Amino acid sequence: MTADFQSWAGxxxxxxxxxxxxxxxxxxxxxxxxxxxxxYAVLGGxxxxxxxxxxxxxxxxxxxxERVVVxxxxxxxxxxxxxxxxxxxxxxxDVLRRGKPTCHVEFDEATALLTGDSLQTLAFELLSExxxxxxxxxxxxMIKQLAGASGSRGMAGGQAFDLDxxxxxxxxxxxxxxxIHKTGALIRAAVMMGAQCSNYLSEAQLEKLDHxxxxxxxxxxxxxxxxxxxxxxxTLGKTAGKDAENNKPTYVSIxxxxxxxxxxxxxxxxxxxxxxxxxxxxLRLRQVTDFIIKRKF
Amino acid sequence: MTADFQSWAGxxxxxxxxxxxxxxxxxxxxxxxxxxxxxYAVLGGxxxxxxxxxxxxxxxxxxxxERVVVxxxxxxxxxxxxxxxxxxxxxxxDVLRRGKPTCHVEFDEATALLTGDSLQTLAFELLSExxxxxxxxxxxxMIKQLAGASGSRGMAGGQAFDLDxxxxxxxxxxxxxxxIHKTGALIRAAVMMGAQCSNYLSEAQLEKLDHxxxxxxxxxxxxxxxxxxxxxxxTLGKTAGKDAENNKPTYVSIxxxxxxxxxxxxxxxxxxxxxxxxxxxxLRLRQVTDFIIKRKF
Numbered sequence: 295m296t297a298d299f300q301s302w303a304g305x306x307x308x309x310x311x312x313x314x315x316x317x318x319x320x321x322x323x324x325x326x327x328x329x330x331x332x333x334y335a336v337l338g339g340x341x342x343x344x345x346x347x348x349x350x351x352x353x354x355x356x357x358x359x360e361r362v363v364v365x366x367x368x369x370x371x372x373x374x375x376x377x378x379x380x381x382x383x384x385x386x387x388d389v390l391r392r393g394k395p396t397c398h399v400e401f402d403e404a405t406a407l408l409t410g411d412s413l414q415t416l417a418f419e420l421l422s423e424x425x426x427x428x429x430x431x432x433x434x435x436m437i438k439q440l441a442g443a444s445g446s447r448g449m450a451g452g453q454a455f456d457l458d459x460x461x462x463x464x465x466x467x468x469x470x471x472x473x474i475h476k477t478g479a480l481i482r483a484a485v486m487m488g489a490q491c492s493n494y495l496s497e498a499q500l501e502k503l504d505h506x507x508x509x510x511x512x513x514x515x516x517x518x519x520x521x522x523x524x525x526x527x528x529t530l531g532k533t534a535g536k537d538a539e540n541n542k543p544t545y546v547s548i549x550x551x552x553x554x555x556x557x558x559x560x561x562x563x564x565x566x567x568x569x570x571x572x573x574x575x576x577l578r579l580r581q582v583t584d585f586i587i588k589r590k591f
Numbered sequence: 592m593t594a595d596f597q598s599w600a601g602x603x604x605x606x607x608x609x610x611x612x613x614x615x616x617x618x619x620x621x622x623x624x625x626x627x628x629x630x631y632a633v634l635g636g637x638x639x640x641x642x643x644x645x646x647x648x649x650x651x652x653x654x655x656x657e658r659v660v661v662x663x664x665x666x667x668x669x670x671x672x673x674x675x676x677x678x679x680x681x682x683x684x685d686v687l688r689r690g691k692p693t694c695h696v697e698f699d700e701a702t703a704l705l706t707g708d709s710l711q712t713l714a715f716e717l718l719s720e721x722x723x724x725x726x727x728x729x730x731x732x733m734i735k736q737l738a739g740a741s742g743s744r745g746m747a748g749g750q751a752f753d754l755d756x757x758x759x760x761x762x763x764x765x766x767x768x769x770x771i772h773k774t775g776a777l778i779r780a781a782v783m784m785g786a787q788c789s790n791y792l793s794e795a796q797l798e799k800l801d802h803x804x805x806x807x808x809x810x811x812x813x814x815x816x817x818x819x820x821x822x823x824x825x826t827l828g829k830t831a832g833k834d835a836e837n838n839k840p841t842y843v844s845i846x847x848x849x850x851x852x853x854x855x856x857x858x859x860x861x862x863x864x865x866x867x868x869x870x871x872x873x874l875r876l877r878q879v880t881d882f883i884i885k886r887k888f
Contacts, residue, residue: 319743324768328743328751379708384700403681407704408751411676412743414708418715419738422731430727434719437734441716446616446625446709454625454705471621 299581303346310345310370311337313363317420331401331409332416336374339392343514343586344369344481348488350578351503357491361426365436365491368417369484372444375413376480378406380453388536414444428493436487443483452476456542464543470512477518478511485510485579499572506568506579513561514586519544520554525590562587596878603646604639607667610660614717628698628706629713633671636689640811640883641666641778645785647875648800654788658723662733662788665714666781669741672710673777675703677750685833711741725790733784740780749773753839761840767809774815775808782807782876796869803865803876810858811883816841817851822887859884 345366352362381388381396398406427433452475485507545554569576642663649659678693695703724730749772782804842851866873
């Protein structure tokens with residue numbers, strides 16, 4: 295990770311944190327407990343991978359960063375809601391997230407349920423703000439994209455597929471089906487929505503970008519599986535080794551660590567290949583991709 | 592309830608059911624269990640009060656019914672998601688809804704959680720469809736309205752306030768604060784969004800309509816409390832008497848049955864007073880209001 299990228303990413307992370315902090319209701323607004331829990335679940339942690347991708351795609355599309363940060367925040371709110379619900383006892387029953395007790399442990403289950411619900415709503419509320427794209431119709435298209443990526447044919451559908459298959463041995467195509475939905479769809483939405491904050495890119499360029507985003511989404515998940523298998527709870531900030539413990543199918547359980555690592559590298563090559571067609575303006579996307587592949591947490 | 596109104600309401604109910612049936616993923620689409628649960632939670636039941644209000648407001652605003660039905664469906668999906676989550680063990684822990692086992696009883700808790708999540712997402716997906724208002728900016732405003740009505744400063748916030756106050760004696764202003772959020776906000780959104788499917792009404796007229804919607808929202812809740820106190824589980828299709836059992840503050844527990852009934856009638860008078868300024872075009876709104884006040888379930 296170059297110093298230049300570190301500084302750019304740090305700037306993005308501060309700007310997304312500031313925006314989220316100002317758009318989440320203050321912790322003294324009634325109902326106080328819910329608003330405290332919403333802030334707890336969103337602020338002060340996380341790699342902000344999806345926002346970084348949105349920012350980098352925004353730079354590719356020469357979009358106004360004041361638009362991109364709102365769109366990035368919306369995507370991050372969807373991600374945060376999914377984590378709160380995913381950690382609940384009826385789902386993964388996890389107690390640790392981003393190095394802190396999970397939302398239902400710190401607060402209670404009912405509050406965690408309403409927190410996830412309200413974070414999802416806030417994502418769509420942010421996206422309905424004025425002037426996030428060059429025209430309102432494009433902005434409606436962005437809302438459609440985020441909804442499609444999040445719902446039963448996107449992220450939530452991937453989670454349901456995951457639940458349906460705990461303890462089963464999946465073949466690689468089924469595993470990829472799951473990940474394309476569970477994490478890939480939202481990552482793809484982050485990239486596409488960031489780019490669409492302006493009308494700078496052509497339809498053909500957007501299609502290439504979408505292909506890039508699919509590669510990155512899968513690579514993200516392969517690395518996630520590798521980290522879960524290899525890392526410790528302390529470095530990860532969430533419970534490590536829980537895939538194996540829960541008998542969940544992963545890239546590692548299906549193809550082993552070495553092949554999974556090779557698969558991640560191949561996906562990075564494919565992604566870089568696509569970006570090479572965009573020249574220098576894809577610098578940040580290349581760097582974020584590299585960060586995603588090489589991260590240790 | 593006049594035969595004319597019955598026939599109109601029946602037509603609205605068929606049209607909303609048809610639209611929801613076609614927009615909810617089919618029950619053989621993967622993940623099958625999630626899609627079955629989504630259809631189970633939404634189709635084949637419910638009074639569809641919010642859609643009826645949206646249709647009636649759409650008639651007042653001379654809006655195209657093909658637009659209104661989509662907007663009405665979005666509001667109903669938010670309502671349905673809130674019921675699925677509200678019935679879960681960590682919230683009201685209820686087993687009966689619309690005369691059937693609740694979603695987590697019929698399926699399982701994890702599926703119910705994802706079902707509610709996905710129904711909310713689908714609501715916003717429907718609202719991002721093309722051409723639901725005369726211009727895309729108005730449509731973005733409708734999305735903002737639904738999000739504001741549903742989130743932590745609307746419906747979900749009202750639910751959180753409710754949870755925070757179980758077992759406490761509330762004063763009337765606090766009880767109304769709760770209901771204005773928990774049920775009132777979504778009812779108001781249904782009315783306003785139905786009307787805004789066209790630009791026919793002036794700003795001043797929309798303001799009056801909003802005031803009407805606030806009265807109806809409160810009246811709806813007063814009647815709900817009366818029914819919970821007076822009706823049986825069989826006529827209600829959901830567990831009766833659970834407010835008293837859960838020691839929840841209600842209009843009935845605060846002001847008694849007779850005064851609560853008078854309050855509902857006063858709210859209906861206020862609502863009718865506002866509608867009188869709209870003349871004959873408010874016929875359906877008047878009828879739906881009457882239906883809400885006089886319903887027995």
